[in-house]
Amino acid sequence: MSDIWDFFQHLFNPRWIFLYFGNTALFILLAIVFAETGFFIGFFLPGDSLLFTAGIFGEDLCKNFYNVPFVVIILIVAVMAILGNMQGYWLGYKSGKLLYEKRDSFFFKKKHLILAKLFYNKYKTTALIMSRFLPMFRTFAPIVAGAIRIDFKKFMIYNIIGALAWTFSIMLAGHYLDKSFPELKNHLEWIILLIVLITTLPIFLKMKISKSKKLNFL
Template identity: 90%
Template sequence: MSDFWDFIQHLFNPRWIFLYFGNAALFILLAIVFAETGFFIGFFLPGDSLLFTAGIFGEDLCKNFYNVPFFIIILIVAFFAILGNIQGYWLGYKSGELLYRKKDSFFFKKKHLILAKLFYNKYKSTALIMSRFLPLFRTFAPIVAGAIRMNFKKFMIYNVIGAIAWTYSIMLAGHYLDKSFPELKNHLEWIVLLIVFITTLPVIIKLKKSKKKKLLI
């Protein structure tokens, strides 16, 4: 059991994933990207920091995967991000109403689902693009889209745009920053913390605002 929890803790250290798994690191990355949007328990997974780190270790990923160009690696990651959203959509489509009646647990908080629905109601279909860059909403936005029976073709358009924008922007940022500043690898932990802070700050602000509204009501 202790080995399992050690592994879970290491998942939050993207550098460890790429250094420890070597040739299999890409498959771990793809599994996490898929699970983060494909299942409601995926909200705690380190998607943004992992993509950024993947950009830094882009050359290694290419070498370990038949020496394909880096943009192909990003395209593969984007494809799995699209698949994850499709899984989330059908999860919401098939069991959306049940999720709203589901009791809170360690992996599931109904308030997160409700917050994502409010976010979706405010930004409509574009929420599927914006949510890619916000950890909590990234997980629940496709579930909400499925629960409200959003047109699937329309969902797929925003799904594809969001996935490509998310993966290419973050992975290329890591890739080219590493080219310009190779010493980034020596300070990766601080960079990951900064990314986590930047991406979660809007979520924290949104949660606080929603709490204040409840108190006023």
């Protein structure tokens, strides 16, 4: 039991994932990317910081995966992000209304779903692209899209664009920053903290829910 707890504690340390798992680190990365966008419990997973760290350790990932070019690694991650969103869409399509009636638990907070609904109402289908760069919204945006039955072809267009923009921008940023500043690895904790602040700050500045206001979300 303690080993499982230690694993989840280390899960929020992306550097540990790449140093500890070595050859299998890419598969851990793919599993987390899929889970973060494919299941509503994935909102707590460290997607942005993990992609950035993957960029820093890009050469190691390539060596451990048949020496493929780094762009291939990014495309593989992007495909997994696309599949994760498709899973989220399916989840929302099949059980979206039930999720609004579901009680809060450790892994599920209804307010997160409501925030994503408001975000989607404001930005429409482009929310699927924007949400990729916002923790929590990244998880719930495809679920909302499925729940309100948006056209699947339109959903896939924005899904693919968002996944490619997210993976390429963050992973390349980590990759080339490491090339320019090799000592970056020594201050990774502070950089990850900065990424978390940058990606979560807009949520608190722009998305506010009035407790006294009653909204019809379905």
